[in-house]
Amino acid sequence: MKVTFKSWNAVAFWRWDMPADDVCGICRNPYESTCSKCKYPGDDCPLLVGDCNHSFHMHCIFSWLRQESSQEKCPMCRQRMSFNGLPRCLIQEV
Template sequence: MKLKVKSWTMAAYWSWDVKEADVCGICHVAYDGCCPDCTTPGDDCPLIWGECTHVFHMHCLVKWLDSSSNGEHCPMDRRPWKTAAAPS
């Protein structure tokens, strides 16, 4: 017996609560902590924002961009990485 599907509808729901995700998207360590390359949290391990609004430890992002084989892209959404302008 063969069945022929005449129509098919699929639905999905996905969300990401950014307020609870206070961790670097690369190393998964808290922003107020330090990345794996640092030994002390604070100013020695600064954060960097992209125009895409994603935030990373600066050292994690530099390592990510240096190891990228197909250009400099945001690790979260794969858009070309552009550092956000500092607030004035």
């Protein structure tokens, strides 16, 4: 018996590998949701985890770090914000 598919529709569900009750420390939206600048969640606004282990939407933390009052510190713990080798010049471009 030979079976031939004439059409196929895939359905998928994704989520970040984070606890369900975690929210972005800046916009207070869940990680599966979007930041205030994005229309759809996903690759355009990934999560960034700092060396202090606090995580944020990419647009949220970059906006925070561009403010003069932030002094480039984590909004949660006030440690100097760094991301495992992410160049600082990238923050001004986003």
